[in-house]
Amino acid sequence: MDIIIITTIIAALFLVIGAAEPLAARLRLPYSVILAVLGSLIGAAAIFFLRTDLTDALNPVAEAILALPIRSNVFLYVFLPTLLFQATLGMNLRRMIDDWVPILTLAVVAVVVATLSVGYALNLVSTLPLAACLLIGSIVSTTDPSAVVSIFRSISAPRRLARIIEGESLLNDAAAIALFGLFMGYVMLGVPDPTLSDAFAKFPMLIAGGAVAGWLTAQAAVWVMAFFARYERAQITVSVAVPYLAYIGAEQTIGASGVIAVVAAGLTLNLAGPGRLPPQAWTNLREVWDLLAHWAGALIFILAALLIPRLLDDLRISDVALIGVVVVAAVAARAAILFGLLPLLTLARVSPHVERPYRAAILWGGLRGAVTLALALAVTESIRVPSETKRLVGILATGFTLFTLLVQGTTLRAVIGRLGLDRLSPIDAALSRQVVAVALQTVREDVAKTTGNYELTHDIVRAEAKRFGQRLDRAVKSAEEVAEILDRDRVTLGLIALAGAERDTILARLRERSVSARLSERALTNADRLIEATRTGGRSGYSRAGRRAVGYSLPFRAAVLLHNRLGLSRPLARLTADRFELLLSQRLILRDLDSFIDGRIQRIHGRRVGDLLRELLARRVQTVETALEGLRLQYPGYAEELERRFIRRTALRLEEREYASMREDGLIGAELHMALTTDIARRRAAAEQRPQLDLALQREELVRQFPLFADLDEAVLKRLSRGLTTRYANAGEVLLHRNSTPKSVFFIASGAVELESAGQTWRLGRGEMFGQMAILMQRPRRTEGRAIAPSTFLVLNEARFRRLLRRSPTVQEAVRASAEKRGLSIEGLLDA
Structure with missing residues (x-):
């Protein structure tokens, strides 16, 4: 053509x-x-x-x-990588992790169940061989990301619902396309009844191979983009190549899943990009990808839709009945997962609870689109597939896609409305009134200042002030109409507003570059968790989310395990440095929120609520200070380096602002301004480099700070520091279990521990030890010990502890004092 x-x-x-x-x-x-x-x-x-x-x-x-050259490869190799890659770049991965069980259940288990359900249902009512029926099942089992994501965004679905649907639609393509490839091979080889165990045995390799290929491609791309640090357009151009290299490399080189490769590449760039690229470059990159994905999504839909009349050209009456079978089987399979398996996983405490209205919306939101049509088109293009099979695959896949789009898609808004998911909850309605009232009060004050500055006519000002005051009175009256809700939930409303202000402050700090882009993503995730936890759990939910933000994460614990068991210290050093920087930033941000309580929240909810919110905020600040102080005690020199780095970055930001102000006032020209900002960019790049954290050196310093080890000579201290292992515990974590066999002694580096034995309770803090009595008395523990704050411990095994005890009179004295406190006699045991 x-x-x-x-x-x-x-x-x-x-x-x-x-x-x-x-x-x-x-x-x-x-x-x-x-x-x-x-x-x-x-x-x-x-x-x-x-x-x-x-x-x-x-x-x-x-x-x-x-005659347009529309082929299945155009959809799968040109448009699909773009859609998947952009969607992963826009995902909040840390929030996705909260719902990873339902997402993976829908993305993998639901696809397999739908494939089998549709396949065996068709096999019962048609003359097609089982392999062809399972092939059709794999084609119709994938929800389309471009259809699902755009629809759920357009109807302003609840964020958690949209998150689950978006995560499912991204990942289930990989499962469905992998199954499609397996059953397509059986159909082309003429195998009527495939062995499912052989088919599914290849599944893990497809997934793992794709994940590795995508990760390697993205890591290489991030390295290249970081090398082009001063060339923003070059960085964006490199990112455009990533999904295609990952997809083609996985599919054609190692025979793995290209879809998984693209998703893995997008996730890797999502995590690594903000920390390796300048903030403005990362923002512009995502905007470019938003536009590319918009065009790709629209083109893939409209080009696929052009094929629908041709695919349905040979439709027969009997085919309509088969389409009905596919619809019923696919919907029933999805319902079985949502209303059968997910509640069981929740009962087993494997999955967070997904409310029934959410599950009903997810059931009806399983839309199919261009991906299904592209897979069907691939079958119709093959010369090795029987003609009747090609005809039925095209008709059934197209008919089912039309059903999901024209029936489910057009009624999804009504279904969500019927389920009440589009209505504001009472607390959200009260919050909206609060926002309006606060905004109007602020506007009235600003308007009064403006009219005074411009010396406007007094009568006009009075008339407009009266008109505006009437609107403000209506807003206040509207707020008073929900007095019952406000009396019960006023604190919750204030905390939601406070968490929102915290999120806004993080974004402001990011724009000012006083918070790094990579860590700001985590801080924003913590703020989002605060908002959602407060909505559902009120004051207690806010407190739990605040403690979680300070606690030790699962990746941190995994890094500790690698450090202690395998001697791999680099992941732990990086995550410890991240934790240090995040806590420093969080402390600064929380201290800025007092003025928001005074200036905004207290004006609406009153002094009592304001005082209570200040108290809750003070507790969070104290928790952060405690965690930060623990890190300072562990790594004293490193804390100073980070604080110096923060001051340098702040000074550069202020210097840049001053030059911009001079440029606007005409005090300096464009050329001089460019030279000055270029110099600032060079110095900022140097200031962004975070100092390295040497865990081994820092632990030796930490051991030297312990009063218990003050009488040990240098050689013994070095041997002791090598024998100690580090353990981190969140508040509430049990460290000693009753009736357990004693194996270790704990020295508290930071934090606090509560011990309970025989109805007595006592607390220990930094520099003290516990667990030694059971080892000395050689009997099962009678004491239970748990951390009451995020804590760090140095742990020594029994043999090393006994050697230490023989060499250190200070440790012996501490053991005696602890025994006397508990009324125990251990004089004969110290020499054993």
Whole structure:
């Protein structure tokens, strides 16, 4: 086909795409549904004009539309990587982790169940062989990311619901396409009844190989992009190559899943990019990818929809019944997972609870789209697939896709409304009134200042002030109408507003570059958790989320395990440095929030609520200070280095602001301003480099600070520091269990521990030890010990502790004092 004709048609399709969005908004229908309908109408019209005798004038246009080189590889190798990669870049990965069990259940288990359900149901009612039926099942089992994500965003679905759906739609493509490849091979080889165990045995390799390929591709790309640190367009250009290299490399080189490779590459860049790229470059990169994905998603839908009339060209009455079987089997399989398996996982405490309305919306939101059509098209293009199988695959996949888009897609908004997911909860309604009241009060004050500065006419000012005051009175009266809710939940509303202000402060610090982009993502995640936990749990939820933000994470614990067991200290050093920097930033941000309580919250909710919020905020600040002090005690020199780095970054920000102000005032010219900002950029790059943390050296310093080890000589101290292992514990974690066999003694480096034995309770703090009595008395422990704050311990095994005891009179004296406190006699045991 002539390149001019192809270019003209693609340009015309972009016009259709541009018109589809406002049309969808006007009709209150999902954008993807409008694209599918428009594409189907264009395809049907092309076929109609070629077959009708009404006119031949439009035949060249119709022939050009039907002759477009639309092949399955175009969808899978050109459009799909773009959609998947952009979606992973925009994901909040740390929030996804909160719901990883339901996401993986829907993305993998639900795909397998839907494949088997549809396959065996079709095998019972049709003459197709089992392999072909399972092939159809794999084709229709994947939800389409471009359809699902756009629809759930367009209807402003609850964030957690959208998160689960988005995560599922991204990952289930890999499972479905992997199954598609397996069963497609059986169909082309003419194997009617495949052995499912052989098919699923290849599944882990497809997933693992794709993940490794994507991770390696993204790591290489991040290294190259960091090398091009001063060339933003070069960095964005490199990112465009990443999904395609990952997809093609995985598919064609090692035979793994290209979809998983793209998702892994996107996740890797999502995690590593903010820390390796300048903040503005990262923001611009994501904006470019948003636009690319918008175009790719629209084109994949409208081009796939052009195929629908051709795929349904040979539709028979009996095929409609088979489409009904596919619909029923697919929906039943999805319902079994959502209403059967997920509640069981929740009862087993494996998965967080997913409310019934959420599950109903997820059931109806399992839309299919261009990916399903692309896989069906791949079957119809194959010369090794029997013609009847190709016909049925095209018809069933297309019919099922149309059902999900035209029936489920058009009614999804109504279903969500029926479930009440689009309505504000009472607390959200009260919050909205609070926001309006606070905003109007602030506006009134600002307007009064403005009118005074401009010396406007007194009568006009008075008339407008009266009019504005009436609106403010209505807002206050509206707030008073929910007095019952405010009396019960006023503290919760204040805490939600406080957490929102914390999030805004983090974003402001990010723009000022006083908080690194990589760590700001984690800080924003903590703020989001605060907001959601407060909505569901009120004051206690806010406190729990605050403690969680300070606690030791699962990756941190894994790094500790690698350090203690395998001697790999680099992950622990990096995560410890991250924790240090995050706590320093969090302390600064929390201290800025007092003014928000005074200036905003107290004006709406009163002094009593303001005082209570200040008390809760003070507790959070104290928790952060305690954790930070523990790190300072462990790594004294490193804390000073980080604080110096923060001061240097702040000074650079202020210097840059001063030069910008001079440029605006005309005191310096553009050339001088460019030279000055270039110099600042060079110094900022140096200041961004975080100092290295040497864990081994720091632990020796920590051991020297212990009063218990003060009488040991240098050689013994070095041997002791090598024999000690580090253990971290969150508040509430049990360290000693009753009736357990004693194996270790704990020395408290930071934090605090509560011990309980025979009805007595006592607390120990930094510099003290516990666990020694059971070892000396050689009997099972009678004491239970738990951390009451995020704590760090140095742990010594029994043999090394006994050697230490023989060499250190100070430790012997501490053991005697502890025994006397508990009324025990150990004089004969110290020499054993």
